[in-house]
Amino acid sequence: MSTDAKPTDFSAARIHETAQQILTAGVLPAIVEAGHPVLRHEAAPFDGQLGEAELGQLIDLMRSVMHKAPGVGLAAPQLGIPLQLAVLEDQFEVDPEVAAARGREPLPFFAMLNPSYQPLGTAVAAFYEGCLSVSGLQAAVVRPESVRLDFTTPDGTRLQRDFTGWQARIVQHETDHLHGILYLDRAELRSISSNAEYSARWAQPDISHARQELGFLPDR
Structure with missing residues (x-):
């Protein structure tokens, strides 16, 4: 997807200081909330x-913040640091039926630096997502079912x-964060729901x- 995100204007010294x-x-x-400009700029490559x-x-x-939230991923910009770094982990117990349906x-x-991804094949899947920086909402997002991730580990x-x-x-969700993209940019807008709903x-x-019921992704 194209993005209008501009590169961060943080210098290396300012990133270090922050x-x-x-x-x-x-x-x-x-955790930084949507509306903060750090979430809308492309983070600096590490x-x-x-x-x-x-x-x-x-x-x-970052791992501790992610666990406390709780969540399955956290990007450095979500702490106000415009650096291409994210941590990911999903060890939650999930109902077997849910796990099977969602793969x-x-x-x-693991932690990733300077990540990018490419779809593998043409298959896509749509499920509800939330975000630690977008409080109170969930929305359905269509994403490639499989991707190839290129990244650098902390040891280089x-x-x-x-x-x-x-x-x-x-x-995909965490890599997007590093390029100024929130999941709502990719969401089916008619699917947006409060957490309670x-x-x-x-x-x-x-x-x-x-x-x-909500009238999104209609059959064609």
């Missing part, structure tokens, strides 16, 4: 703005991994009932 302020605060930082120890500390902190399997923790190794199902959705009506293994 990270240091968060790391030395002694408390878990708040290029040594943080030392090895600092990077490791930031990754550990949801546990995702072991460039890797390529393939993901499918819910893991692919998490990878989603829980009461649409928290089902798939979106078929919501699609019919």
Whole structure:
């Protein structure tokens, strides 16, 4: 998708300073909410703005924030740091029927730097998503069912991994964050629901009932 996101104007020094302020605060930082410009700029590629120890500390902190939220991914811009870094992990217990419908399997923790993804094949899937930076809402998003992720590990190794199902959705959602894209940019707008309405009506293994009742993704 094309995006109007402009590159962050944070210098390497300012990125370092911002990270240091968060790391030395002694408390878990708040998650930045939609409307903050840091979420709408393309984050800076990681290029040594943080030392090895600092990077490791930031990754550990981001993992703690993600667990507390709780969520399955967190990007550095969500802490106000415009750096192409995200952490991902999905170890939640999920109803077997839901897991089967969504292709949801546990995702072991990993951190990725400077990620990009490409669809594998033409298959797509639509499910409801939420976001830690968009409080109170859920919306259906059509995404490629499988993707190939190119990224750098914290130790500097460039890797390529393939993901499918819910893991692919998490990878795409978090990578998008680093390029100024929120899931609502890709969402079916007629599907947008409050958390309360989603829980009461649409928290089902798939979106078929919501699609019919709310009138999105109509049969063609």
